[in-house]
Amino acid sequence: MTILRSPAGIPDATVARLPLYLRALDELAASGTDVCSSEHLATAAGVNSAIVRKDLSHLGSYGTRGVGYDVRFLAGHIATVVGQTQPWPVVIVGAGHLGSALAAYQGFGARGVKVAAVVDADPALVGTVVGGHEVRAIDALADVIAVGEVSLAIIATPPAAAQSVADALVAAGITSILNFAPTALRVPAEVDLRQVDVAAELQILGYHAHHRRQAEPAEEAVLS
Amino acid sequence: MTILRSPAGIPDATVARLPLYLRALDELAASGTDVCSSEHLATAAGVNSAIVRKDLSHLGSYGTRGVGYDVRFLAGHIATVVGQTQPWPVVIVGAGHLGSALAAYQGFGARGVKVAAVVDADPALVGTVVGGHEVRAIDALADVIAVGEVSLAIIATPPAAAQSVADALVAAGITSILNFAPTALRVPAEVDLRQVDVAAELQILGYHAHHRRQAEPAEEAVLS
Structure with missing residues (x-):
């Protein structure tokens, strides 16, 4: 080789x-x-x-x-x-259902990803523990990022909050964002942005299912 | 127009x-x-x-x-x-953290997706309620799919279980699968398969972050 x-x-x-x-x-x-x-x-x-x-x-x-x-x-x-010779710390913004699921995800460790912190804007969630991480206030974002030398972030907030979260992440030095909120985000050109839109994935599957079904004769017609 | x-x-x-x-x-x-x-x-x-x-x-x-x-x-x-003139029923297999988060996801309704059922292989989870859905036993999969006229499924199981779940889904008539389990699935050619691998998304971002960092002079060198 x-x-x-x-x-x-x-x-x-x-x-x-x-x-x-x-x-x-x-x-x-x-x-x-x-x-x-x-x-x-x-x-x-x-x-x-x-x-x-x-x-x-x-x-x-x-x-x-x-x-x-x-x-x-x-x-x-x-x-x-890939550059995965040491784990990459990632901060998760949003401790709702999806953020909590990601914080608890067992599969990250083996793939070189380490959850550094989970933050949320909701005072009721701050201090609760999700996936072994105590949820910090969103005001602590800049601190969390600086202390943990974090450059990757996951946005798992409702869509209405996602742009202001992205702005705060960029201001705090984050250079790579994975956005789960179903809305388009504007970030500076030097920031890498990837998007996972679960409903869009299902709609793409639905499109193909719909057109496959239209292309097939109705099952009843075949059976009768 | x-x-x-x-x-x-x-x-x-x-x-x-x-x-x-x-x-x-x-x-x-x-x-x-x-x-x-x-x-x-x-x-x-x-x-x-x-x-x-x-x-x-x-x-x-x-x-x-x-x-x-x-x-x-x-x-x-x-x-x-897209074919989204009526809501598409989807079955979620796996009522762990991610499956529960998806079952509770508020954003599906407006995007033409309706969670028809949540099933899990773990007897301890069967009967619990996630996102307003009572978790059904995995043995009920074929029933759930037939009764709900479901053609879309989400796999949110651990990777080791994903292939047998995919086989069961295909056998029960599912034609479109969104797989969140981080493993490659084999399905017949007529079945549409899409994959969301969260760790892979982060690794792609990490690759770019790593190579961006290598391309830049060290910050200390610039500051000193």
């Missing part, structure tokens, strides 16, 4: 799949698999095998022909490329 | 943005805006305005030049294209 290229200039679509390869390789390693083919990795990651080979070529990491990829070596290499 | 094309054959990338336009148009309508420009809609949806114009051209829906789009008309048209 040879490392031919620096990780700079990896296409965004490849970057977005690296965590899936890492997750799949960790699963393979945990199940005792030492070497895997690109087809094997593709299945474990839920990605087409031609895409796997192309993505890994961007990392400069080629498997040994006829043997495959060394699972642990490749996992370590991807972790280094 | 003229409708020039049937909604068939809309590119997937456009389909994925339709819910964002719908959400933005509903926000605009709620704030009393009757007519909007593509730039205005772009800002509200968090999308580039050239992409907005191209996407809407796929719907065959062109705004009036120099006037813009009729907000309510366009919202109604997109809702029809």
Whole structure:
């Protein structure tokens, strides 16, 4: 196995799949698999095998022909490329149902994410414990971020509060935001913003279900 | 405004943005805006305005030049294209932290999604109430799906349980799955599968943060 290229200039679509390869390789390693083919990795990651080979070529990491990829070596290499050699602290804003679920999420640790703090604007929630974290007041945001050297934040507030929270996060030095509030946020160009809109995901599925159903003859007609 | 094309054959990338336009148009309508420009809609949806114009051209829906789009008309048209003229029932499998948060999510109703049922494999959770829904046993899955005419499901189980849940959902007639369990699922080709992997979203943000930091001189060096 040879490392031919620096990780700079990896296409965004490849970057977005690296965590899936890492997750799949960790699963393979945990199940005792030492070497895997690109087809094997593709299945474990839920990605087409031609895409796997192309993505890994961007990392400069080629498997040994006829043997495959060394699972642990490749996992370590991807972790280094992703920058996940130490856990990233993340602050969660919003201690409602979703924020609490994220604070309690057991899967973060193994994936290089560490919840540094949970904050909320609601005085009734401040001081309660969610997922092992005492909820802090939103006024403490700047402190929490500075003390914990946090650069990632999750917004899990109602949509009406999300923009002012984003502004406060940016002012406090946050450079990467994952927004779960179903509204578009405006952030400076140097801030990375990703959005998870659960209802939109369901609507996309619904669109395909709707048009599939229109394309099919009615079941009754087929049965009768 | 003229409708020039049937909604068939809309590119997937456009389909994925339709819910964002719908959400933005509903926000605009709620704030009393009757007519909007593509730039205005772009800002509200968090999308580039050239992409907005191209996407809407796929719907065959062109705004009036120099006037813009009729907000309510366009919202109604997109809702029809998406197939969201009546609420889609969805079953949530997994009544843990995340499943409970989704069951309680207030934002679904306005976006055409209705939680039909919540099921869990853990006898200790069956009979408890989450988000106003009494948790049913996983054995009731096929019944719940048949009675509620459900075709959408959310998997919010631990990763180890997700594949067998997906198999059971497919066997019970589910054709669209949104998977929150951080593992790749195998489903038949005719089943639509979308994945939300929260840790992967954070890792993608972390990748960019890591490489941005490497590209910048250390802050101390600049200050000293």
